[in-house]
Amino acid sequence: MTMNREQVLHEMGLGPVWKLRVTPAATTVEDLAAPATAPAEPRRETVPAIAAAAPPGAMDWDELAAAVAACRQCRLCEARKQAVLGVGDINADWLFVGEGPGAEEDQRGEPFVGQAGKLLDNMLAAIGLKRGTDVYIANAVKCRPPENRTPAADEAAACRPYLERQIELIRPKLIVALGRPAAQTLLQTEVKIASARGKLHDYHGIQLIVTYHPAYLLRTLLDKAKAWEDLCFMRRTMKAQKGG
Numbered sequence: 001m002t003m004n005r006e007q008v009l010h011e012m013g014l015g016p017v018w019k020l021r022v023t024p025a026a027t028t029v030e031d032l033a034a035p036a037t038a039p040a041e042p043r044r045e046t047v048p049a050i051a052a053a054a055p056p057g058a059m060d061w062d063e064l065a066a067a068v069a070a071c072r073q074c075r076l077c078e079a080r081k082q083a084v085l086g087v088g089d090i091n092a093d094w095l096f097v098g099e100g101p102g103a104e105e106d107q108r109g110e111p112f113v114g115q116a117g118k119l120l121d122n123m124l125a126a127i128g129l130k131r132g133t134d135v136y137i138a139n140a141v142k143c144r145p146p147e148n149r150t151p152a153a154d155e156a157a158a159c160r161p162y163l164e165r166q167i168e169l170i171r172p173k174l175i176v177a178l179g180r181p182a183a184q185t186l187l188q189t190e191v192k193i194a195s196a197r198g199k200l201h202d203y204h205g206i207q208l209i210v211t212y213h214p215a216y217l218l219r220t221l222l223d224k225a226k227a228w229e230d231l232c233f234m235r236r237t238m239k240a241q242k243g244g
């Protein structure tokens with residue numbers, strides 16, 4: 001039996017997400033209240049001396065946030081509105097890493113707030129998790145790639161020290177790499193999702209699981225059963241670590 005996309009989403013418990021796709025972008029009170037004509041905030045392009053002097057590997061959260069906000073280490077700085085460091089619980093057991101900010105993320109300064117983000121939130125809910133509670137969400141690159149293209153290898157390499165520092169500071173129990181660019185950046189090797197998923201990988205002593213990017217699932221849904229398996233695998237892996 002073949003199912004249409006709506007039926008599949010419904011079966012995944014993601015039906016409302018699909019419905020949200022057809023609503024206008026600006027539907028929240030906040031969005032509507034935001035004055036469209038407000039002058040843009042001046043960009044912060046100055047790094048505090050201490051942050052500029054310290055390598056990312058020695059930064060605390062404030063220094064890291066300041067350094068990323070002002071970073072010009074790769075060409076992705078040119079078209080961004082703002083760099084997007086990450087969001088959530090800085091003591092989280094769970095770290096989810098995506099590819100890079102999209103248009104909405106660039107506007108709002110938070111990862112995964114667009115359509116893929118709504119799916120990610122529902123995937124989190126499916127395993128009893130919630131954005132911000134024991135969960136941190138970041139991206140492989142902090143600035144939006146133009147036209148939402150995949151980050152180039154040199155861009156991912158330029159940005160990696162920030163992600164590495166985030167991981168050192170958070171010390172999560174489990175890292176979930178969402179899609180190939182995140183997996184390759186973290187594992188520093190060529191990755192094919194089809195063969196990398198369903199296995200436990202190691203990131204400097206931290207367990208790492210690779211799965212599909214939510215935007216890919218939204219586009220294709222061919223792999224929805226596998227996405228479910230991956231969610232269950234994540235939950236089992238975390239439970240095993242916690243002795244449950």
Ligand code: URA
Nearest residue numbers: 098099100101111112
């Ligand atoms: N896709 C990503 O990989 N990251 C985001 O923050 C949004 C969409």
Ligand code: SF4
Nearest residue numbers: 071073074077143159
């Ligand atoms: Fe800097 Fe990363 Fe933005 Fe490139 S993508 S400018 S390395 S913060």
